[in-house]
Amino acid sequence: MIKEKLVELISATWLKLCDGEVIDNNFVIEEPPKNIQADFATNICFQGARLIKNSPIKIAEKFIELINENKVDMIEDIFIAGPGFVNFILKKELFIEEALTRFNSKNYVIKTKNSDKILIEFVSANPTGPLHIGHARGAAIGDSLARILTRLGHAVDKEYYVNNAGNQIDVLAKTLDVRYQQLQGKDIELPDESYRGKYMIEIAEQIGIQSGEIDFKKIVIAKILDLIEGDLKKFNIDFHNWFLETSLIEDEQFDFAIERLKRSGHLKLVDGAWWLMAGDLGDDDKNRVVIRQDGRPTYFATDIAYHANKFKRGYDKLINIWGADHHGYVARIKAAVSYLGHEQDDLNIVLYNLVSLLRNGQKIPMSTRAGEFISLAEVINEVGVDATRFFLLMRDGNSSLDFDLELAKAQSSDNPVYYVQYARARIFSILRKASEDGVKPSNDDFLKTIKEKEELNLIKMILKYSDIVALAAKECSSHHISMYLQELAAKFHNYYAKYKISEQPGRLILIMMIADIIADGLDLLGVSAPDRM
RNA sequence: GCGCCUGUAGCUCAGCUGGAUAGAGCGUCGGACUUCGAAUCCGCAGGUCGUAGGUUCGAAUCCUACCAGGCGUACCA
Numbered sequence: 001m002i003k004e005k006l007v008e009l010i011s012a013t014w015l016k017l018c019d020g021e022v023i024d025n026n027f028v029i030e031e032p033p034k035n036i037q038a039d040f041a042t043n044i045c046f047q048g049a050r051l052i053k054n055s056p057i058k059i060a061e062k063f064i065e066l067i068n069e070n071k072v073d074m075i076e077d078i079f080i081a082g083p084g085f086v087n088f089i090l091k092k093e094l095f096i097e098e099a100l101t102r103f104n105s106k107n108y109v110i111k112t113k114n115s116d117k118i119l120i121e122f123v124s125a126n127p128t129g130p131l132h133i134g135h136a137r138g139a140a141i142g143d144s145l146a147r148i149l150t151r152l153g154h155a156v157d158k159e160y161y162v163n164n165a166g167n168q169i170d171v172l173a174k175t176l177d178v179r180y181q182q183l184q185g186k187d188i189e190l191p192d193e194s195y196r197g198k199y200m201i202e203i204a205e206q207i208g209i210q211s212g213e214i215d216f217k218k219i220v221i222a223k224i225l226d227l228i229e230g231d232l233k234k235f236n237i238d239f240h241n242w243f244l245e246t247s248l249i250e251d252e253q254f255d256f257a258i259e260r261l262k263r264s265g266h267l268k269l270v271d272g273a274w275w276l277m278a279g280d281l282g283d284d285d286k287n288r289v290v291i292r293q294d295g296r297p298t299y300f301a302t303d304i305a306y307h308a309n310k311f312k313r314g315y316d317k318l319i320n321i322w323g324a325d326h327h328g329y330v331a332r333i334k335a336a337v338s339y340l341g342h343e344q345d346d347l348n349i350v351l352y353n354l355v356s357l358l359r360n361g362q363k364i365p366m367s368t369r370a371g372e373f374i375s376l377a378e379v380i381n382e383v384g385v386d387a388t389r390f391f392l393l394m395r396d397g398n399s400s401l402d403f404d405l406e407l408a409k410a411q412s413s414d415n416p417v418y419y420v421q422y423a424r425a426r427i428f429s430i431l432r433k434a435s436e437d438g439v440k441p442s443n444d445d446f447l448k449t450i451k452e453k454e455e456l457n458l459i460k461m462i463l464k465y466s467d468i469v470a471l472a473a474k475e476c477s478s479h480h481i482s483m484y485l486q487e488l489a490a491k492f493h494n495y496y497a498k499y500k501i502s503e504q505p506g507r508l509i510l511i512m513m514i515a516d517i518i519a520d521g522l523d524l525l526g527v528s529a530p531d532r533m
Numbered sequence: 534g535c536g537c538c539u540g541u542a543g544c545u546c547a548g549c550u551g552g553a554u555a556g557a558g559c560g561u562c563g564g565a566c567u568u569c570g571a572a573u574c575c576g577c578a579g580g581u582c583g584u585a586g587g588u589u590c591g592a593a594u595c596c597u598a599c600c601a602g603g604c605g606u607a608c609c610a
Contacts, residue, residue: 028550035553082552083590084590163610168610289608299610324605353538398539399539400538426569434569479546479547496574
């Protein structure tokens with residue numbers, strides 16, 4: 001709100017200065033560097049120097065003159081610094097009042113204007129075994145993004161796409177078949193192509209003695225999905241919908257999408273197979289097979305149908321969270337979506353790089369097929385949900401991540417997640433103490449007595465939270481939030497060390513705001529916020 | 534070969550659509566608890582932002598080439 005007013009003021013002043021030469025909001029308002037004492041700075045005079053031929057400094061001088069003439073009441077001081085930045089110091093009451101408004105309404109995040117219905121699809125691991133740490137990164141990113149978008153006012157559904165058709169599932173069913181027969185005492189070996197993890201034996205044990213035909217495929221998918229769903233629940237994640245690949249065929253969604261593509265002229269029969277001609281149009285590196293010569297659809301074909309179906313269900317925007325090893329797939333699915341008549345930008349594919357699980361710096365080899373891996377459930381047991389989630393969300397998804405179990409455990413006492421949680425627990429402790437001493441929080445005192453530099457910095461930080469959440473949504477990356485929370489916690493700890501809080505009713509309001517925001521931010525990451533630790 | 538991602542302090546990483554003296558955490562070293570929780574705080578040290586050019590008032594950020602690592606380039610899923 002404060003920033004918006006400032007934008008208006010700057011735009012209006014610019015119009016006067018250059019006599020109507022529109023600058024088209026092509027300037028920024030930002031925080032000045034630490035050595036400069038000001039609330040905001042703008043680079044408008046640099047941008048303006050391009051339009052009207054004059055030096056930035058000269059323009060800045062005139063700019064300030066104009067503002068001073070009009071006696072704008074929100075401004076305490078205004079000055080030039082560096083090669084032509086205009087710096088603003090605003091009346092501190094503006095910040096204090098704004099913070100109190102948000103505190104009283106418990107609305108620390110300004111909602112976005114559009115309320116798009118969004119479908120976010122993530123994890124979608126093939127149901128061939130338990131989840132591991134790599135899936136967990138996608139899970140944490142997707143779930144957190146869903147929470148963020150919801151907070152901003154969107155209607156968000158979370159979906160898991162289940163690949164319950166295809167080769168892998170046949171191999172899986174065969175593995176279960178053999179394991180079952182082995183349990184019955186038969187002396188047969190697993191085929192080379194098998195899933196060797198011990199969870200397959202456990203599933204076989206659960207079948208028990210049955211007469212007649214056993215549908216191993218049906219059993220194995222159901223059991224493994226149970227396993228996956230259970231692991232995700234432990235990880236604090238649930239889905240609105242589990243979408244079965246096979247339902248596309250059953251519900252004729254598949255035929256619908258393929259027909260539509262054929263009609264669009266982008267699907268052509270060449271050498272007995274149907275190809276998506278995206279390569280010829282420059283939308284992809286090459287054309288891709290959708291229906292094989294033998295008439296069987298490729299994975300790509302069902303995926304096209306799946307995306308067509310998502311839009312058909314009424315979602316305005318689709319978000320997919322994919323491992324970066326699938327990046328080569330992005331162009332073709334986007335091409336397909338556009339040939340189906342949708343905007344490419346309505347499908348947003350967020351990629352995250354893969355996670356290496358380490359122990360004492362040694363890489364742990366992972367292979368679902370060979371049954372050698374540490375499952376997500378084991379990681380959670382060892383490290384804890386909060387630390388695991390925070391760790392996975394601490395950095396930008398673009399870079400690969402080393403997750404060292406020993407490090408995560410060894411660090412547990414000064415792990416960033418506990419640092420943030422502790423700040424909030426500490427606040428509750430102060431509030432308890434104040435309550436015992438009969439000191440009550442007071443809005444009035446907050447308005448009147450808050451004046452220290454550290455307090456004003458904290459208040460600005462509180463107001464900034466809304467921007468951070470919006471940024472995280474825009475860039476589809478929660479790491480901005482975890483970074484912000486660490487900084488907020490640090491500022492609070494520093495403030496605590498310097499000032500006595502519990503005896504001042506105004507300060508109690510300030511720390512309650514901080515506690516609110518820490519709880520809100522941690523919730524967006526899917527991390528708990530205990531009152532005591 | 535072509536395409537995508539990554540390269541910033543000893544280590545792990547931030548750095549928003551180009552901005553003013555590039556920042557945290559961990560680690561090293563040195564300080565602070567008879568006080569609202571020391572799971573904390575304060576301080577010192579640590580950098581040719583992979584390399585070389587280019588664009589401009591201004592580049593870690595944009596462009597080009599190169600170097601290094603990862604991933605992808607199936608009628609697999």
